[in-house]
Structure formats: structure tokens, C-alpha cells
């Protein structure tokens with residue numbers, strides 16, 4: 001079992017502290033993710049752990065041993081790091097770059113043995129980069145380079161892997177692929193992984209522990225369930241409460257909040273496309289009647305000027321129907337996004353609203 005722990009670590013530049021009292025811990029088989037706004041200090045922490053930056057204070061432990069007294073060559077057998085920065089290379093193929101991950105194990109001349117090349121090939125296969133491995137590394141796309149840099153770190157064969165925004169340049173397919181690989185490396189190869197991520201929905205899915213970097217300190221450390229609840233993450237990033245849904249990690253634009261012009265009868269997720277369209281057109285609207293467990297409720301809260309809603313799992317009451325009808329009278333037009341089959345016995349209220357929209361001559365298709 002390997003463990004990396006920082007004790008009152010102080011990180012910063014030119015002896016000026018940026019973040020103090022960094023107390024983080026990650027053990028084999030676990031993923032620790034650093035989140036926080038741009039410039040918060042996530043990369044600075046990672047670079048200090050891997051010694052690319054000088055520690056200002058505190059101690060980093062590898063197992064029981066303080067890293068303060070360890071040689072760089074021993075550290076690089078325990079820690080590998082994937083950076084976002086561009087590696088300056090001279091006419092190296094992708095495979096050469098990955099192979100440089102084996103240098104801590106080769107002799108003075110950097111000659112790789114058969115087993116080293118096997119590890120290189122295995123790592124390249126893991127990130128699905130066989131097709132580009134023989135190309136000039138400098139001429140690769142950011143995403144291709146990012147995958148090869150991960151392969152380089154993997155074949156370094158360390159117990160601890162650090163990744164600075166490993167998915168920033170990747171398309172959706174490769175993002176999922178890399179994150180699945182990160183979980184696999186933790187689960188099957190028992191690696192301890194520390195990474196920084198900007199994609200909060202992904203951080204929520206892959207992390208065992210999340211550390212929130214804010215200002216000059218680590219503001220909170222907890223499980224994804226603990227961090228992604230209430231309005232904590234919104235506060236961390238300085239966005240409004242409705243701009244982020246902590247349950248799904250989804251982000252929302254904000255809609256026009258002035259006097260509503262359109263009433264949208266929705267439910268069961270059917271309203272989302274209409275809400276987004278009205279937001280793009282900057283048209284203030286009312287969304288209703290939604291139950292708070294309706295799929296579109298978080299979008300409605302962010303984009304609608306008003307939401308007529310009922311608690312989750314409670315039947316819609318007369319008071320909400322009356323409220324909705326009042327809004328319909330005030331709006332210029334009503335649209336209904338619910339398909340015919342949605343007017344089941346549990347949705348009588350919205351059927352009544354649809355009838356009312358027709359009756360007052362405001363239903364537009």
C-alpha cells in the first residue's frame with residue numbers, strides 16, 4: 001500500500017507563499033481530484049509535489065518517508081506527472097516521447113531493454129495511440145499529444161500518478177476513455193492518483209476524494225457527495241446558485257428575468273429545448289407546472305423568469321393551477337411542449353392548462 005501525504009505544505013513562487021497548510025492524502029487505489037477556479041493554485045500544488053517547483057514549507061511524505069531527503073532519481077520511480085504544458089522536443093516520434101518515461105530505469109545511456117519497450121507499447125495501446133505513435137511529436141494535435149503524455153507517465157510505472165488537467169484537449173470519446181483508464185489504473189494496478197480537473201461533472205464521477213482550492217487555502221476536502229451538495233460549488237466558483245446543478249454537474253446560462261411574455265407548459269424533460277431557445281432569443285418566460293423532480297426543473301430555475309412548481313412527488317394542487325392561469329393571462333402567448341401521450345391520469349393539471357390556453361386564444365404551436 002502506497003500513500004502520498006502532504007503535511008502543512010506551503011506552495012508558491014520565489015519564496016512568496018500562494019497556498020499554505022496544504023494537507024492532502026491519497027492512497028493506492030484511490031483518485032484525489034483538485035478543483036477550483038482558474039489561477040487558484042492547482043498546478044502549483046501538483047508541480048510542488050513533483051519537485052518542478054521548490055517547496056516553501058511543510059513536508060511531503062511518500063509512505064512513512066519524507067521526500068525532503070530523497071534523491072530526484074528515487075522520486076521519479078515513485079511519482080510520474082502528466083503536464084498540460086507543451087514538451088519541447090526535437091524531431092522525436094510519439095513513441096520516442098513515451099519511451100522517455102522509462103529513463104528512470106535505464107542506465108546512463110538511456111538504452112531501453114526489451115521489457116522497457118514492452119511497457120512502452122502497452123501504454124501506447126492503453127491510450128489508443130498506435131496509429132500516431134510514429135509521427136513527429138511536434139506536429140501532433142493537442143489531443144494526440146495529451147494521450148501520448150499520459151502513456152509516457154503510465155510506462156514510468158510509478159505507484160503515484162499526478163495529472164494536470166488530463167482531459168483539457170480531448171474530445172468527448174477520448175475524455176471518457178482517459179477517465180475510464182484512470183479509474184482502471186487505480187482499481188487494477190492499485191495506483192494512487194492525484195489530478196486537477198475543470199470538468200466538474202467528470203470530477204464528480206471519477207474521484208474518491210475532492211479537494212477544493214480557493215484563494216490562499218484548501219477550502220474543503222470531501223467525497224463527491226459532500227462537495228457536490230447545496231450551493232457550495234457555486235460559491236467556490238463565484239457563480240449564481242442556479243448556474244450549476246450539483247446533482248448532475250450540469251451548468252446553465254441565466255435567462256431574462258423581466259416581465260414574462262411566453263408561458264411554457266412542460267414536464268418530464270420536454271421543456272428543455274424550448275427554454276434554451278427562449279433564452280437564446282432573450283425572451284422572458286414562465287415555466288409550469290413542474291414538479292421539482294421533473295428533468296427540466298434545474299434548467300427552468302436558471303432560465304425562466306418565473307417557475308410555477310410543486311414539491312417532488314406531490315400532486316399538483318388547485319393553488320398552482322390558479323397561479324399558472326394568472327401567468328397565462330399576463331403572457332402574450334402559451335406554448336405546450338408536452339406530447340399527447342404525456343397527459344396521463346397524473347398530469348390532469350397540465351391538460352387543464354392546455355385547455356385554458358386554447359380557451360383564452362393564446363395557444364401557439
Ligand SMILES: Nc1ncnc2c1ncn2[C@@H]1O[C@H](COP(=O)(O)OP(=O)(O)OP(=O)(O)O)[C@@H](O)[C@H]1O
Pocket residue numbers: 013018036037038039040041042043044045
Ligand atoms: N512562474 C510563476 N511565477 C509566479 N506566479 C505564478 C507562476 N506560475 C503561476 N503563477 C501564479 O500562481 C497562481 C496559481 O496558478 P496555477 O497555475 O497553480 O493555478 P491553477 O489553479 O492551476 O489554474 P488554472 O485552472 O487556470 O490552470 C496564479 O495566480 C498564477 O498567476
